[in-house]
Amino acid sequence: MSSLALAAMLSIASMPVAMANSADFVRSLWPQAEARGVSRQAFEAAFAGYSPIRQVMELTRKQPEFSQTVQQYLGKRITDAQAQKGRAMRGEWNQTLSGAQQRYGVQPEIVLAIWGMETNFGGYMGGNNTIHALATLTEGGYRTDFFRNELLTALRIVSDGHVTPSKMVGSWAGAMGHTQFMPSSFMRYAVDYNGDGRKDIWNSVPDALGSTANYLKAFNWRPGETWGYEVKLPRGFDFAAARQIERAQLGKWQAMGIQRVSGKPFPRPNDVGRLYLPAGANGPAFLLLPNFDVIKRYNNSDSYALAVGHLADRIIGGGDFATPWPAGDYALNKNQRAELQSLLNRAGFNVGTPDGVIGPKTRAAVMAYQSRAGLAADGHVSGRLLDALKR
Known part of the structure; x- marks a missing residue:
């Protein structure tokens, strides 16, 4: 046989x-x-x-x-065409979005950005x-x-x-409809926005957009406030002190020399924010506000939340980030991170047993190495750092 x-x-x-x-x-x-x-x-x-x-x-x-680096993640998802489509959708669904903002306090551009990120505005659910x-x-x-x-x-x-x-219908993991709710999220947060007696996030755009706004409101979205600001750091900025602070009022960050790239003052200096350097000292820098963390309740990823915030800004007419991303950088997988730790150990910067997990001890070793090498001691782990250690 x-x-x-x-x-x-x-x-x-x-x-x-x-x-x-x-x-x-x-x-x-x-x-x-x-x-x-x-x-x-x-x-x-x-x-x-x-x-x-x-x-x-x-x-x-x-x-x-x-x-992917954050730059690569955003580059594949936030484009001029995507922003233009978001503006077109804003015009088409203006009445629904304006009504949802009045009811739930969430700006139209944020709801649109989530819709765009999740299903390309309903293009593929x-x-x-x-x-x-x-x-x-x-x-x-x-x-x-x-x-x-x-x-x-x-x-x-x-x-x-x-x-x-x-x-x-939905994703292989059960996320459904225009803005990809899991069934349990549907039961808690979906709304019958158009009043037809059904909560239909698959076929009713008003229900989907209203449900998304209701979801964000439930996690304490702050009406009328943004997700964060792109900022610039002063020469000689103390990255070690910044890591110790974690979160502080914007006024405190401003006292350390941080300013908005637009040159405008912070509207509410008492707002609490955290410093985010997705590419280290040589790339764009951000102060992230409470609404950024609300976006992360949708997808617990800084890259995702930054993409949503940036797409929202682009939809209402904003441009690209003022500070360019560093060229030639790349993200590290677990084996490469362990290799970086081994190289730090070999260079005399003790990180313990290499395991590919970047914790406080590795960050401290990276900053010590950067200081000795004459680099900005930002503690950022990246492909460029691994390349430098290999030399």
């Missing part, structure tokens, strides 16, 4: 087992779904034609050793049946408790009539 024929027979033989396992999995879910208030009709409709989605499980196993994707993750044993809860919540959303199962 050929190996191809044998493989075919094995595949056929395995099919009933796989189907039986999936059928058992679905049956096991019903008591939990019923306890959540899901109707039997909605449950059956949601699982019609269900089988695990192979691509979804493959995506959980893809852990590429690839990283994901191609997966949300319930089938969440069922695949749960049945496959990937973060089972988390995704089972999201699955049961998604079933309740269908049962409540907000969307039909076939139109509940």
Whole structure:
């Protein structure tokens, strides 16, 4: 018997087992779904034609050793075309956005920027049946408790009539609609903005934008305030002192010589901000305000929140950052970070056992090395620093 024929027979033989396992999995879910208030009709409709989605499980196993600098992250996402599209959408949905601002206190450009970052203004909301994707993750044993809860919540959303199962589409991990809500976030923060009795973030742009504004308000968005300021540092700035401060009133940062690149004063010197140097001393610098942290509740990433803030500024007519990004820099993967630590140890700057994790001890060693090498002692770990250590 050929190996191809044998493989075919094995595949056929395995099919009933796989189907039986999936059928058992679905049956096991019903008591939990019923306890959540899901109707039997909605449950059956949601699982019609269900089988695990192979691509979804493959995506959980893809852990590429690839990283981006903040410059690269923004460069791929914030473009003139994206800003122009955001301005066009602002005109098209002005009434909805203005109403949402009055109701929730969130500026239109911020809501638009999140919409643009998440789905390119509805251009691509994901191609997966949300319930089938969440069922695949749960049945496959990937973060089972988390995704089972999201699955049961998604079933309740269908049962409540907000969307039909076939139109509940999203990412492979279950993020849904124009602004990519997880089912649990939908239940807490989605709103029926257009008043038709359904919270439809898939087909109703007003519902999606209103829900996003409501989400930000729930995490204490400060109305009328920005996310932060691009700033410039004085010559001889004390980076070590800045790291010790972490957060301080803008007036204190100003006393250390930090100014807005626009030359304008800070509108509220008593606002508390933190200094952010995504490329170290040689790139753009920012003082980040409380609303920046609210954006991070959407995606807990400084790069993401900076991209949202910058796109929002571009939508209302702002330009690119005043300070250019350093040329030739690159982000380090874990192995490269461990190599950097080894080189610091070899140069006499003790960081302990190299593990690829950049903590206070490594930062201190980097700053000591930079001082000895005549570099700005900003503690920034990057590809350029690794290259310098290799010389």
